[in-house]
Amino acid sequence: MTDTKDDKTLTVTPKKTLTLKRPGIEQGTVRQNFSHGRTKSVVVETKKRKFSAPGEREAAPVITPTPSAPKPAVTVAPPPNVERTPRPAPTVRPAGDRGGVVLNSLSRGEMDARRRALEDAKVREVEERARAVEDAKRRAEEDERRQRERLESARRQAEEEARIQAEAEARRRAEEEARRRAPQTDTADEEEEKPIAKPRSVAAATPAASPAAGAGAAIRRTPLKPEAVPAKPTKTKGEDDRRRGKLTLTAATSDGDGRSRSLSSMRRRQEKFKRSMYQGEREKISREVVLPETITIQDLAARMSERAVDLIKYFMKQGTMMVPGDVLDADTAELVAGEFGHTVRRVADSDIEEGLFGVQDEAATLQTRSPVVTIMGHVDHGKTSLLDAIRSASVVSGEAGGITQHIGAYQVEKNGQKITFLDTPGHEAFTAMRARGAQATDIAVLVVAADDSVMPQTIESISHAKSAGVPIIVAINKIDKPSADAQKVRTQLLQHEVFVESMGGEVLDVEVSAKTGAGLDKLLEAILLQAEILDLSANPDRTAEGVVIEAQLDKGRGPVATILVQTGTLRTGDILVAGNVYGKVRALVNDQGKTVPEAGPSMPVEVLGLSGTPAAGDRFAVVENEARAREISEYRMRLAREKAAARQSGQRGSLEQMMSQLQNSGLKEFPLVVKADVQGSAEAIVAALDKLGTDEVRARIVHVGAGAITESDVSLAETSNAVIIGFNVRANKQARTAAEQGGIEVRYYNIIYNLVDDVKQAMSGLLSPERRETFLGNAEILEVFNITKTGKVAGCRVTEGKVERGAGVRLIRDNVVIHEGTLKTLKRFKDEVGEVPVGQECGMAFQNYEDIRQGDVIECFRVEMVTRTL
Structure with missing residues (x-):
């Protein structure tokens, strides 16, 4: 039964019959359509929510329509290709005075969810519409900005072209005005004039038209053709035309065209006529040309006051094509200067260093100086510990691994006399540093451990000391150890031509202990005695010279060089040249870290203020001014670059x-x-x-x-x-x-x-691994079988060692290797086996090779790749 009231349709169904269906569940059938005409019926059950109401055992969700707030009906479209069976109509149940209606079996929660989904969709649609409006507005603003920029660029370009056009027009008018005002002369020796083309304009727009074009107007450029000025007709000059240029009384008083020749032009013409009449050669002026080791053709021509073209012609006559920038050596430049009638004085670039080193001092100016002692020996023999005990300062603790890796320079005082010590490394990698220390020293102290005796670096230190020509003092260290044997050290030193006094020689030897301090006074006395024998002296009142012991780049102080002053006195403010660097001495720091105003002979100091870090072992000297220091530095840098270039070219x-x-x-x-x-x-x-x-x-x-x-x-x-x-x-x-x-x-x-x-x-790891081959065994082929789908199979007997599957094999025929490869199969009877020992028979087949014969020998071996080391 159907009832319509207030535009709402109410469907009432009769009371259900008694069935075995579970209460609260409705069933329906849905037919699904698939491709190729296939269909399927599916039973769909709808379970209703239960509401407990007084007087009712089972209640459905009730919606009470109110006239004041009608709600739109929610229509849910069924999915495509789905046929639904008619569902039972909603039932009307009594609920007091107002009847409850079940619409499409939807619960209140589902209705609220759908309503919220619709509201969210509307909100999203409004937001997307607003976002689209904003994007369109932003794109419009961007287009407008770009249009303004294009118009501004076009306007600026038009103004620039108008300015260039105006300048060109003004220049042309000025030239026409100058030509109109200039006196027009017609000389006898002038040539035929060429037509002058009007300079091409850069812009096509006129100054008046450019501003009026407007911001949005397109600027049209048209190529301008140069306006050709018609050539002046040439005419044959007669006698009257030739005489017209001379200033005569008749020409001055007559009413002519006013054209006259200037006095300068007349003078130049007369000089040219005299030069043409004088055919003799000019007198050659001989000059003294100073030639360095290398010189360019252009510089040589300038020093000879000749034209570079003449030198190029000379080389072309000799069969050589040259350009002014080519470099000549001194011999070639001397020959060329002689051909042009000049005398030559040869100089060398190294002359700039003349007088820098090796200046002899007078005997009256010499004063006694402190000895410079180098501590040398094998690694871990106690050199630094010995010096530490002498200085009473901890130095070893600051060295990584307990080994010295720099040349340390220290100065100690004994009986009012100062001694400078240089501590050299003992590791074999520091050979050059030991040699450098030996060359900068007066006395070499050879430290040998009494429990370790003579070692490789000990022998090397002896060689350095002998090559430098300095006397040796042997310090036998670690005598406090129970295993110490000083006599063994003396005996082994005899093998290297070091003869100590106790063995009948002249070399002083002292037994010391850096740990207990025993024998240190004797060592210092021996050093002072040896220095007294050498009679060391230097002149402290001259410019300083010396050697660079070490150099480093300090983060806070810049380039720092540890130097040893050998003669003279170095003061703050002196201009110093060391190797290919130079600089003004800003500060001098002694071995105790204190700043000193000056450093005399045999004093080690750190120098601050150099332009870079010099190489260890470079000699340094003080020069009179910074200009000469710069010249010496540039010369040495140029020599270093040339040596490097020559070395690279030779290697390349x-x-x-x-x-x-x-x-x-x-x-x-x-x-x-x-x-x-x-x-x-x-x-x-x-x-x-x-x-x-x-x-x-x-x-x-x-x-x-x-x-x-x-x-x-x-x-x-x-x-x-x-x-x-x-x-x-x-x-x-x-x-x-x-x-x-x-x-x-x-x-x-x-x-x-x-x-x-x-x-x-x-x-x-860069070395290629070594290929090591291990022999496994031999097998002799007794018979060859031809098997279908397998190929040729060799029936073999292992005669030596064993045969393994997966190992390498060689086929040997008449003691000649015919094939080398791998086995395809190794069988014992019908079973595949891993190896076959000696004396047993087996079947073998080669991989991709079938040329096997009876009597051949199969050699089996294993290949291993062994990693190599240096």
Whole structure:
């Protein structure tokens, strides 16, 4: 039954019959359509929510319509391709005075969810519409801004073109005005005039039209053609025209066209006529030409007061094409100057260093100076500990690993006399530093451990001292140990031509103990005695000279050089040249860290104020002014560049030679960027790494220097694919960031042992592994079988060793290797086996090879790749 009231349809169904269905569940059938005409019926059950109401056992959700607030009906469209069976109509149940209606079996929660979904959809639609309006507004503003910029650019361009056009027009008018005002002369020797084209204008728009074009008007440019000025008709000059230029009484008083020749023009014409009449050569002026070692053609011509073109012609006559910028050597330049009639005075660039070193002092000016003593010996024999005991200061504790890695310079006082000590490293990598210390010293103290006797670096120190020509004092250290044997040390020194006094020689020997302090006074007395015998003296009242012991780049103080003054006195404010660097001495710091105003002979000090870090071992001298210091520095830098260029050109060769050398030698390189705290350590590291190289692999030092690791070092390492090694230095923040971004490995070390070992291990990884072959056994082919789907199979008997599956095999026929490969199968009877021992028979088949015969021998072997080390 259906009832319509207030535009609402109410459907009432009769009371349900009694069934076995569960209460509160409605069933319906849904037909689904699939492709190719297939269909399927599905039973759908709808479970109703239960509401407990008084007087009712089962109640459905009730919606009471009210006329004042009608709600729109919610229509849910069924999905496509789905046929629904008619569902039972909503039932009307009595609920007091007003009837409850069930609409489409939807609960109140579902109705609220759908209503909220519609409201959210409307809100989203409003937001999207507002966002679209904002985007359109923003795009319009952007288009308008771009249009304004285009118009502004067009306006500026039009103004620029108008300005250029105005300037060109004004220039043209000025030229026409100048031509109109200038006196027009017609000389006898003038040539035919050429037509002059009007200069081409840059802009096509006129000054008046450009501003009026407006901001939005398009500017049209048209190419301008030069206005050709018609050439003046030429005419044959007669006698009257030739005479017209001369100023005569008739010409001055007559009413002519006013054209006249200037006095300067008449004078030039007369001089030209005289030169043409005089055919003789001018007198040659002979000059003295100063020739350096190299000179360019242009400079040579200027020094001879000749034209460079004449020198080029001279070389062309000799069959050589040259240009003014080509460089000539001194011999060639001397020949050319002689051909042009000049005398030559040869000078060398090295003359600038003349008088810098080796100035002899008068005997009356010499005064006694302190001796310079170098402590030398093997590593861990107690050199630094001995010096520590003498100075009563802790030095060993500050050294990494207990070994000295720099040259330390110290000064001590004994009986009112000062002694300067240089402590050299004993490690084998610091050979150059020991040699440098021996050359800058007066006395060498050879420290030998009584319990360890003579070692390799001890022998090397003896060689350095003898080559430098300095006397040796043997200090037998560690005599406090129970295993000490001083007599054994003296006996072994005899093998190296060091004869101590107790063995009948002249070399002083002292038994000392750095730990207990025994014998230190005797050692100092022996040093002073030896210095008295040498009679050491120097002139303190002259300019200072000496040698650079060590150099480093300090973060706070800049380049710092540890120097030893050998003669003269170095003062604050002196201009110093050391190697290829120079500078004004800003401060002098002694071995105790105190600033001193001056440093006399045999005194070690640190110098601040140089332009860079000099190389350890460079000699230094004081010059009179900064100009000469700069010239000496530039000359030495130029020599260093030329040597480096010559070395590189000699190593580089042609591209074909380099490629063939790489193919033949197979040399692999391990690139490294080495930065150390001081120059001597960097030098020792490079020397130690060079010794690691072999014919297959070597370390290539891309860059070496003293100072912290900087960003430029990281860039260099990234370009050359190198590893950065820092010895007692660290990378700054920018360098660390760049290294992390570029993936550059930075290794830090403070002991040279570890550095050399790590680089050696890394270089060992570049070595190709060694191929090692192990013999397993032999098998003789007794019969050859041809099996379908398998091919030829050899029936064999193992005659020696064993045969393994997966190992390498060789086929030998008449003691000649015919084939080398692997086994395809190894069978014992019908079973596949892993190995067959000697004396047993088996079947073998080769991989991709079937040329086997009866009587051949099969050799089985195993190949192993063994990693190689340096």
